[in-house]
Amino acid sequence: MKQITVRYFALFRETAGIDQETRNLDAVTAADVFAATADRHGSSEPRGHCKVAINDVMADWDTAVEDGDTVLLFPPVAGG
């Protein structure tokens, strides 16, 4: 198990009802974190829609997560 801080943004934050939380997760990749926190953000499929950053650096869904990481879950962006 890894201790991961998960931050929720925009729609995900509204759905979760919280900004962030720290959880012990059995996760190898960022995608695993996304799947393990579906009870919070309410989304089942990140690929092609959502983005992820680890410790404030943009990452891919198959990027490995380490104990102590902060994983930022971004719903579909809509700048401009």
Place this chain on the structure above:
Amino acid sequence: MKQITVRYFALFRETAGIDQETRNLDAVTAADVFAATADRHGSSEPRGHCKVAINDVMADWDTAVEDGDTVLLFPPVAGG
């Protein structure tokens, strides 16, 4: 012969040393006016380089000129 007022612009005006003049010309088209006033504007080949307007309306070099027309001779433009 037709009485044609010819106006010179930019480089043509500088070369001619005058803004405009009225001349009796044996001209059928705007191109004929251009050729007949080469002594003033100093250019031999209008096509692809220069433009012409007749009575303040853009014209083609083969547009017919009438007695009393004002023909405006434009050297290559360079707006912007």
Place this chain on the structure above:
Amino acid sequence: MFEISKTAIHPDSLRRTLFDEAAGAYCGFEGWIRNHNEGREVRSLEYEAYAPVAVLEAQKIFAEAASQWPHLKAHCVHREGHLEIGDCAVWVGVSAAHRDEAFQACRYIIDQVKVRLPIWKKEHYVDGDSGWVNCERCAKAG
């Protein structure tokens, strides 16, 4: 350079920062809040941005533009917070020697900013409803 701003964007003073004696062309883009989107009447809008990642990702976009079109100066400001109809949500300015590179780089930057930066908008509709807007590419992806 890129920044997230909590206050109104002033394109005129921003474009002055791009003045350069060797620049012959300036292209500016502004995104304005319009009163309709996908068939619904919009009353106002809320932008949320996560600045630490947005700034880093914007730096990559600017570096990409600089490698394609050298010698240009570029700047972009994106709003966050509450915006009304007609407000400027994003401004991109590019100065360059010639207009072709100014237009192309400006277009590249706004296109990338829209799909890559962690920025979200929630529309408030005239009928009282509200909703988060999905970005264009994401909508196409399904």
Place this chain on the structure above:
Amino acid sequence: MFEISKTAIHPDSLRRTLFDEAAGAYCGFEGWIRNHNEGREVRSLEYEAYAPVAVLEAQKIFAEAASQWPHLKAHCVHREGHLEIGDCAVWVGVSAAHRDEAFQACRYIIDQVKVRLPIWKKEHYVDGDSGWVNCERCAKAG
């Protein structure tokens, strides 16, 4: 709308005339006097325009843009007279529902204005010489 101006162009107040509640995108282009052209150092510039024909021809260009991209608002101002390095020689502004049409229409208008309007420029060089500049298309043709 198109106009020839004997005084400085103020893009910020001009762009306000293009505000529209249905417009989500604004693209602006400015031509600035740069300190070099075709390898020569430029000190200042003289623009000559023949307004009666320039205005008519610009109206045609705007009508062409309106038929390709309906619902846009567009405006262009071109300077005449003496200009210094950094001065704005021409401004084109376009507002539209989406950015694609704003960029395309703005580019179309400036490209056409440069090759079709009876406007000429005489460059004064740092070395004391001066000369009338041929337009890009004409230079290629000749």
